[in-house]
Structure formats: C-alpha cells, structure tokens
Amino acid sequence: MTVIGHGYDDNVGAPAYRNLIINGGMSVAQRNPSVPVINAYGSGYYTADRWLYTQDNTVGTWTQSVENDAPTDSGFRKSLKMFCTTANSSLDAGDFISIDQRLEGQNLQHFLKGTSAAKKFAVSFWVKSNVTGTYIINLRDTDNTRFVASSYSISASGIWEKKTIIFPADTTGVFDNDNALSLSLQFALMQGSTYTSGTLSTTWGSETGNIANRFVGQTNLGASANNYWQVTGVQLEPEVVTPFEFEPYETTLRKCQRYYQIVIDSATNFYQVIGSQYSANAVFARFWFPTRMRAVPNPVDNTLRVNIYSAGVLSEANAVANFAFNYADPQGMGVQFTTAGDTAGRAVHLDWASGSLHANAEL
Numbered sequence: 001m002t003v004i005g006h007g008y009d010d011n012v013g014a015p016a017y018r019n020l021i022i023n024g025g026m027s028v029a030q031r032n033p034s035v036p037v038i039n040a041y042g043s044g045y046y047t048a049d050r051w052l053y054t055q056d057n058t059v060g061t062w063t064q065s066v067e068n069d070a071p072t073d074s075g076f077r078k079s080l081k082m083f084c085t086t087a088n089s090s091l092d093a094g095d096f097i098s099i100d101q102r103l104e105g106q107n108l109q110h111f112l113k114g115t116s117a118a119k120k121f122a123v124s125f126w127v128k129s130n131v132t133g134t135y136i137i138n139l140r141d142t143d144n145t146r147f148v149a150s151s152y153s154i155s156a157s158g159i160w161e162k163k164t165i166i167f168p169a170d171t172t173g174v175f176d177n178d179n180a181l182s183l184s185l186q187f188a189l190m191q192g193s194t195y196t197s198g199t200l201s202t203t204w205g206s207e208t209g210n211i212a213n214r215f216v217g218q219t220n221l222g223a224s225a226n227n228y229w230q231v232t233g234v235q236l237e238p239e240v241v242t243p244f245e246f247e248p249y250e251t252t253l254r255k256c257q258r259y260y261q262i263v264i265d266s267a268t269n270f271y272q273v274i275g276s277q278y279s280a281n282a283v284f285a286r287f288w289f290p291t292r293m294r295a296v297p298n299p300v301d302n303t304l305r306v307n308i309y310s311a312g313v314l315s316e317a318n319a320v321a322n323f324a325f326n327y328a329d330p331q332g333m334g335v336q337f338t339t340a341g342d343t344a345g346r347a348v349h350l351d352w353a354s355g356s357l358h359a360n361a362e363l
Contacts, residue, residue, distance in 0.1 A: 019245040020108065021101055021185070022050045022255045024125075024234035026066055026078040030262055031358075034065035039086070043100075045362060048080045049256035052362075056096035059190060060222045061086035070232050071126050071160035075246055079128070079232035082189060082221070089223045095192035097222070098138075099231070102363040104294070105143060105175040105182030111238055113141070114174030121167035123185065124241045125234040127152075128160045131227050133219035136200070137165060138186040140207070144173030148204045151217055162233075164241045170204040179294050181363040185236060189229055190222045191215040257291035263333070263357040264304060271352035275308075280341045283308055283319065285350050288332040293361040296328050299335075303355030306337060310348045316340065318353050333359060 026048040035046040039061040043054040046064045053064060063083045070076035082099065111119045121139055132154050140147045148170070152163045175182045191214075198212030207214075221227050233244050264271045264287070275285030285306075289297075308316040319337040327334025335357070337350075 016245065018237045018242065020103055020236040021234045023048060023252055024232070024244070025076050025246070025252075026051075026080045026232050027249055028252050028256045029066045030256065030260060034063065036063045036085070038062040038064055045260065048078075049260060050101055051080055052100040052102060054096070054098045054100055054186075057092055057094045057192070058088070059095050059097050060084055060088035062097075062222075067230065069230065071162070074126065074160075074233065075244070076126065076232045079126075079230045081228055081230045084222045084225055084227045087222055087225045087227075088190070089220070091190065091192040091220060093192045093194045095190060096195060097189040097191075098186045099189065100184050100186045101234070102181050103183045103185070103236075104179050104363065106177050106179055108175045108182055109177055111175070113170050114144070114172060116171055118169035118171045119238040120169050120240075122237050122239055122241045123165045123167065123235070124163065124244070126160050126162050126232050127154060127230065128158065129154050129221070129227070129229040130157045131219055131221055131223075131229070132157055134217045136188040136191075136215040136218045138184075138188070138214055139167055140184040140186060141170070141173055141175070141182065141204075142184065143176045143182050145207045146170065146173050146204055147201065147207045147210075147214060149201050149214055149216075151200065154219075166241070168203055172204065185234075187231065188215045188218045190220045191218045254291050257289070258294050259362045260360050261289060261291060261293070261358065263287050263289065263359055264352060265356045265358075266303075266354065273350050275337075275348050275350050277310060277339070277342050277344055277346045277348050279344050281339055283316075283337045283339055283342075283348055283350070284327075284334060285337070286327075286332055286334050287357065289330075289359060293330040293359065294363070295361045296330060297333065297359035297361040299328075299333065299357060300360045301356045301358040304335070304357040305353040305355050306350040307353045308337065308339065308348050308350055310342050310346050315342050315348070321357070330361070333357075
C-alpha cells in the first residue's frame with residue numbers, strides 16, 4: 001500500500017526526498033532562460049537553478065539555455081542545453097568545461113561515507129547530443145579531496161538516452177555535517193590533457209596528484225560549432241536507481257530559493273515596504289526573503305531604485321540603494337537608501353521605481 005503525505009513517493013511507494021539533486025528536471029530558472037556568449041574563465045550560474053557552469057582556459061564560445069525539450073512520455077518538459085557557437089578543436093592541456101551541482105554535507109549523511117557501512121552513489125539522468133562518443137561524470141568529495149569517475153556513452157545523434165551509473169561506496173573520508181560544500185556532481189563536456197592523460201579512476205581515491213585520472217576518454221564537445229549537449233531528469237540517491245522523484249513546482253522553487261532568490265525584479269514592477277528615516281540623509285528598509293537561505297546572502301543584480309514617501313508626500317524619487325549597509329541574515333536583508341535631507345525618525349513608505357534586487361547564497 002502506498003502511503004500518501006507521510007514521507008513516501010506516490011510513484012513507486014519508495015521513501016520521498018531520496019533525490020539529492022535539486023532541480024534535476026530543470027523546471028526552475030530564476031535568473032535567465034538563455035545566456036549567449038559564455039566564454040570567460042571561471043564559473044557561474046546562468047540559467048537552470050543549482051546548475052553551475054565551470055570553465056578553465058579558453059574553450060570557445062557557448063550558449064546555455066533551458067529548452068522546452070525532453071524525452072517523450074518521460075514526464076519531463078524541460079532540459080538544460082549547452083550549445084557551441086565558436087569551436088575549439090585543438091585543446092590546450094588545461095582546457096576544462098563541466099556542468100556541476102554542489103551539495104551540502106548535512107544532506108549527505110545517510111550515505112555513511114567514510115564508515116564501514118558506506119553506501120553506493122546511484123546516479124540517473126537523460127542525455128542528448130549530436131556528438132556520439134564517450135562522456136565522463138565525476139563525484140568530488142571536497143571535504144576530503146577525493147573523487148571517483150565513470151564513463152557513459154552517447155550512442156545515437158540527437159536521440160534522448162537514459163543513463164544509470166552506480167558509483168562505489170567510499171569507506172574513507174566522512175562528509176562534514178554542515179551547510180557547506182561537501183560533494184559535487186560533475187558532467188564533463190571538454191577537458192584537456194591535464195585531466196585526461198592518466199587512467200580513469202573508477203574507484204574512490206585522492207585527487208591530489210591524480211588530476212590526470214579525472215576525465216580520461218572525454219569527447220571534445222567543442223570540436224565543432226553547432227555541437228550541443230542536453231540533460232534532464234538528474235537524480236542522485238543511495239545504493240540503487242529508482243524512478244525519478246517528481247515533486248510540485250513550488251517545492252523545487254523553495255529548494256532553489258535556499259541558494260538564490262529574486263527579492264525584487266524589474267519584470268515584477270511592484271514592491272512596497274515600510275522603512276525608517278533614521279538620519280536626514282538615509283532611509284533604512286528591511287526586505288524579507290520568502291524562503292530562509294542557506295547562509296547570509298550577498299546582494300546581486302543590485303540595481304534597485306525606489307520612490308520614498310514621508311508623511312504621505314513623495315520625498316525622494318528614484319532613490320538609489322547602497323549595499324555597503326550589510327544588515328543581512330538568512331531570513332532577510334537590510335538596505336540603505338541615500339536621501340537629500342528629510343526629517344529623521346519618521347516612518348517612510350517605499351515603492352519600487354526600477355531595477356532589481358537578488359540574493360545569492362550559492363555553495
């Protein structure tokens with residue numbers, strides 16, 4: 001008998017919350033639906049929430065997007081797509097692109113990693129590319145500088161294929177029980193010889209001195225312009241692969257908002273809050289987050305401007321936010337606005353004028 005609403009998944013009668021991946025179906029994209037001309041060293045979250053683009057060296061130019069494209073009759077409607085617009089057919093040693101999800105240690109304790117009862121890591125996903133060949137996926141334990149790798153094959157061009165991978169258990173290295181980064185799931189797209197010149201490490205081992213074993217055999221997706229790779233339905237769970245754990249959109253959104261959220265957005269064009277004129281030249285207001293965040297966030301996309309009303313009269317039009325005023329915690333953020341000179345001690349009313357305020361607490 002399947003229990004509903006008591007920690008069980010209605011699809012299979014298995015315990016709910018078994019998928020450690022957030023937004024594995026790519027349904028939430030708070031930042032952007034598409035970002036062209038990605039070609040800079042470093043990493044960033046561009047489209048689908050919780051999915052990190054990581055790049056080292058010059059690796060061509062890419063567009064990342066969330067597409068209305070998914071396997072037929074799978075239950076998925078969206079996928080994350082990487083599309084090559086400028087090729088790099090001759091890789092330098094340090095070239096590197098991956099699509100990652102980073103996980104908190106406190107959410108991984110039931111894998112019992114680092115103990116004699118350690119559990120396997122079961123990964124499943126759907127993938128599609130026009131480039132057939134061997135692709136590599138890594139798990140990286142950042143707490144203990146350890147990793148394990150596996151290959152999978154894309155057999156047919158332009159066809160959705162489901163992949164399942166069982167990574168071995170690791171009896172070395174306990175995950176920290178905190179809200180910091182402990183484990184990364186990494187999909188490789190193109191890697192140079194620094195990462196591919198050894199022997200693929202299909203058992204857990206130290207990353208130190210073994211970087212050449214991380215992505216051995218990886219296909220160069222960026223060898224030609226118009227090459228692409230898409231993924232959806234990503235699931236990570238202990239021991240065995242089970243059917244994907246579908247959840248309501250609002251549940252996935254709340255999980256994503258723990259790491260990133262839009263407090264005010266220019267597309268919304270509406271926000272009102274009460275603040276205080278605590279000095280003649282400064283107004284302070286508190287913006288509460290709809291979801292408690294993982295840690296104290298940083299303000300991003302901080303182009304916010306407001307109209308300020310004092311005693312019912314417009315006292316400042318398009319007042320600019322000053323984010324040097326760091327009254328922030330996981331539940332909200334205090335923001336200071338510079339004013340021309342008003343009566344201190346009054347309560348004031350702030351209306352959105354233009355711009356945005358986003359909060360970032362990503363791992």
